[in-house]
Amino acid sequence: xxxxxxxxxxxxxxxxxxxxxxxxxxxxxxxxxxxxxxxxxxxxxxxxxxxxxxxxxxxxxxxxxxxxxxxxxxxxxxxxxxxxxxxxxxxx
Amino acid sequence: xxxxxxxxxxxxxxxxxxxxxxxxxxxxxxxxxxxxxxxxxxxxxxxxxxxxxxxxxxxxxxxxxxxxxxxxxxxxxxxxxxxxxxxxxxxxxxxxxxxxxxxxxxxxxxxxxxxxxxxxxxxxxxxxxxxxxxxxxxxxxxxxxxxxxxxxxxxxxxxxxxxxxxxxxxxxxxxxxxxxxxxxxxxxxxxxxxxxxxxxxxxxxxxxxxxxxxxxxxxx
Numbered sequence: 208x209x210x211x212x213x214x215x216x217x218x219x220x221x222x223x224x225x226x227x228x229x230x231x232x233x234x235x236x237x238x239x240x241x242x243x244x245x246x247x248x249x250x251x252x253x254x255x256x257x258x259x260x261x262x263x264x265x266x267x268x269x270x271x272x273x274x275x276x277x278x279x280x281x282x283x284x285x286x287x288x289x290x291x292x293x294x295x296x297x298x299x
Numbered sequence: 300x301x302x303x304x305x306x307x308x309x310x311x312x313x314x315x316x317x318x319x320x321x322x323x324x325x326x327x328x329x330x331x332x333x334x335x336x337x338x339x340x341x342x343x344x345x346x347x348x349x350x351x352x353x354x355x356x357x358x359x360x361x362x363x364x365x366x367x368x369x370x371x372x373x374x375x376x377x378x379x380x381x382x383x384x385x386x387x388x389x390x391x392x393x394x395x396x397x398x399x400x401x402x403x404x405x406x407x408x409x410x411x412x413x414x415x416x417x418x419x420x421x422x423x424x425x426x427x428x429x430x431x432x433x434x435x436x437x438x439x440x441x442x443x444x445x446x447x448x449x450x451x452x453x454x455x456x457x458x459x460x461x462x463x464x465x466x467x468x469x470x471x472x473x474x475x476x477x478x479x480x481x482x483x484x485x486x487x488x489x490x491x492x493x494x495x496x497x498x499x500x501x502x503x504x505x506x507x508x509x510x511x512x513x514x515x516x517x518x519x
Contacts, residue, residue: 215339299412
């Protein structure tokens, strides 16, 4: 059985999916690839937009998402964030 | 009433240097946690950073205070300055106690993973209220700090048992040393030797915490 993903890992997975698509992706694709329930997906996306990790663009009644600089920074420093979080017991 | 810890004469000055070192280490850990918070946006990182910055402020105050006390004891002040020093000393001890206790309460609140600020203010009010109402504030400060550190040490023991990583073990042992240090300080109100041992134990504790931080930074 696979280990349950923690919050930092889920955020990493969502941001990685967006990065793979060169920063332009539709919500259904992210939902499919991030392996989350609809409700969890909405909560994570709202949080990531609100905290400035991703940017939502609306055009012709459809939404696309791209990474902000903060999102790119998170991906590049992910391993260090995980180490710090795990050693100081800061996981949520 | 404010009782003082007994500081052995030969140790005056060294205590100030050690406290300045604790200030630098806790400031570094706190600032780094807030830097991680900028990247992650996670509330736990923010609370951890704030708690270490509060503890750092308490050491800065304590260090400056002890330096001024050592200076005045060495005969560097006249009677009027000595009187002002006494008032400053009392205010400084209160500030040190408040910053340190609120820092530990913040750390304990972070470890509980409660998202309710009312609970945080309740914990802080109980800890600070008990201190202000106590007859011997310094003694109760060490007792309350020890109680909070017992809880925090258990939290880090659980964290180590979950992760089984060397870094988590180092942090757990660090907080355990900090607990032993505070327990020694309880007795420093009557015996000077405990004051020195308390400082040495704190030195080991913060060295371990710094070691963990350096390891994390090196791995990035």
